[in-house]
Amino acid sequence: xxxxxxxxxxxxxxxxxxxxxxxxxxxxxxxxxxxxxxxxxxxxxxxxxxxxxxxxxxxxxxxxxxxxxxxxxxxxxxxxxxxxxxxxxxxxxxxxxxxxxxxxxxxx
Numbered sequence: 001x002x003x004x005x006x007x008x009x010x011x012x013x014x015x016x017x018x019x020x021x022x023x024x025x026x027x028x029x030x031x032x033x034x035x036x037x038x039x040x041x042x043x044x045x046x047x048x049x050x051x052x053x054x055x056x057x058x059x060x061x062x063x064x065x066x067x068x069x070x071x072x073x074x075x076x077x078x079x080x081x082x083x084x085x086x087x088x089x090x091x092x093x094x095x096x097x098x099x100x101x102x103x104x105x106x107x108x
Contacts, residue, residue, distance in 0.1 A: 032072045039065055040084055047091050055096050062088045 021029070043065050047058045065088075069080050 036069055036072060039068060040087075044087060044091055047088075047095055053095075055092070058092055058095070062092070 043061050047053065047061065065084070066080055069084070070077055073079070
Protein backbone atom coordinates (compact mmCIF):
# COMPACT_ATOMS: atom_id res chain seq x y z
CA UNK A 1 0.00 0.00 0.00
CA UNK A 2 1.35 3.38 -1.00
CA UNK A 3 1.45 5.93 1.82
CA UNK A 4 -0.53 9.09 1.32
CA UNK A 5 1.53 11.92 -0.06
CA UNK A 6 1.47 15.11 1.86
CA UNK A 7 1.41 17.99 -0.64
CA UNK A 8 2.90 20.24 2.03
CA UNK A 9 6.16 18.29 1.77
CA UNK A 10 6.78 20.04 -1.54
CA UNK A 11 5.06 23.29 -0.76
CA UNK A 12 6.07 26.21 1.35
CA UNK A 13 3.64 28.51 3.07
CA UNK A 14 6.03 31.40 2.64
CA UNK A 15 8.06 32.77 -0.21
CA UNK A 16 11.84 32.84 -0.05
CA UNK A 17 11.76 36.30 1.49
CA UNK A 18 9.77 35.00 4.45
CA UNK A 19 6.54 36.80 3.58
CA UNK A 20 3.24 34.90 3.40
CA UNK A 21 2.08 33.78 -0.03
CA UNK A 22 -0.80 35.48 -1.76
CA UNK A 23 -3.84 33.40 -2.74
CA UNK A 24 -2.62 33.47 -6.35
CA UNK A 25 0.79 32.14 -5.35
CA UNK A 26 -0.81 29.41 -3.24
CA UNK A 27 -3.02 28.37 -6.15
CA UNK A 28 -0.02 28.25 -8.50
CA UNK A 29 1.86 26.11 -6.00
CA UNK A 30 -1.12 23.74 -5.73
CA UNK A 31 -1.16 23.44 -9.52
CA UNK A 32 2.55 22.63 -9.56
CA UNK A 33 2.09 20.00 -6.85
CA UNK A 34 -0.76 18.40 -8.79
CA UNK A 35 1.34 18.44 -11.97
CA UNK A 36 4.20 16.77 -10.09
CA UNK A 37 1.90 14.09 -8.67
CA UNK A 38 0.46 13.37 -12.12
CA UNK A 39 3.95 13.17 -13.65
CA UNK A 40 5.18 10.77 -10.96
CA UNK A 41 2.07 8.57 -11.18
CA UNK A 42 2.36 8.43 -14.98
CA UNK A 43 6.05 7.53 -14.86
CA UNK A 44 5.40 4.80 -12.29
CA UNK A 45 2.58 3.42 -14.43
CA UNK A 46 4.78 3.36 -17.52
CA UNK A 47 7.59 1.59 -15.66
CA UNK A 48 5.13 -1.01 -14.38
CA UNK A 49 3.32 -1.61 -17.66
CA UNK A 50 5.44 -0.81 -20.74
CA UNK A 51 6.35 -4.20 -22.20
CA UNK A 52 9.57 -3.22 -23.98
CA UNK A 53 10.95 -0.76 -21.45
CA UNK A 54 14.62 -1.32 -20.66
CA UNK A 55 16.23 -0.65 -17.29
CA UNK A 56 18.25 2.13 -18.88
CA UNK A 57 15.10 3.80 -20.24
CA UNK A 58 13.32 3.40 -16.91
CA UNK A 59 16.14 4.92 -14.88
CA UNK A 60 16.36 7.74 -17.42
CA UNK A 61 12.66 8.39 -16.89
CA UNK A 62 13.21 8.56 -13.14
CA UNK A 63 16.10 11.01 -13.60
CA UNK A 64 13.93 13.16 -15.85
CA UNK A 65 11.14 13.16 -13.26
CA UNK A 66 13.56 14.24 -10.57
CA UNK A 67 14.96 17.01 -12.78
CA UNK A 68 11.46 18.26 -13.57
CA UNK A 69 10.49 18.16 -9.89
CA UNK A 70 13.56 20.15 -8.92
CA UNK A 71 12.85 22.66 -11.69
CA UNK A 72 9.36 23.18 -10.24
CA UNK A 73 10.53 23.08 -6.61
CA UNK A 74 14.15 24.16 -6.22
CA UNK A 75 15.81 23.13 -2.97
CA UNK A 76 13.40 20.21 -2.47
CA UNK A 77 15.74 17.38 -3.45
CA UNK A 78 15.57 15.92 0.05
CA UNK A 79 11.76 15.84 -0.13
CA UNK A 80 11.90 14.10 -3.54
CA UNK A 81 14.38 11.53 -2.24
CA UNK A 82 12.26 10.95 0.84
CA UNK A 83 8.86 10.70 -0.87
CA UNK A 84 9.35 9.48 -4.44
CA UNK A 85 12.75 7.77 -4.65
CA UNK A 86 11.65 4.74 -2.56
CA UNK A 87 8.57 4.29 -4.74
CA UNK A 88 10.64 4.35 -7.92
CA UNK A 89 13.22 1.99 -6.39
CA UNK A 90 10.52 -0.48 -5.37
CA UNK A 91 8.83 -0.45 -8.79
CA UNK A 92 12.12 -0.76 -10.67
CA UNK A 93 13.30 -3.59 -8.43
CA UNK A 94 10.00 -5.44 -8.92
CA UNK A 95 9.98 -4.86 -12.66
CA UNK A 96 13.59 -5.87 -13.25
CA UNK A 97 13.96 -8.44 -10.45
CA UNK A 98 15.05 -11.16 -12.85
CA UNK A 99 18.21 -9.14 -13.47
CA UNK A 100 19.31 -9.35 -9.85
CA UNK A 101 19.07 -5.63 -9.22
CA UNK A 102 19.57 -4.51 -5.66
CA UNK A 103 16.86 -2.09 -4.67
CA UNK A 104 19.24 0.43 -3.15
CA UNK A 105 21.43 0.54 -6.26
CA UNK A 106 18.79 1.30 -8.86
CA UNK A 107 18.57 5.07 -8.38
CA UNK A 108 21.26 7.46 -7.23
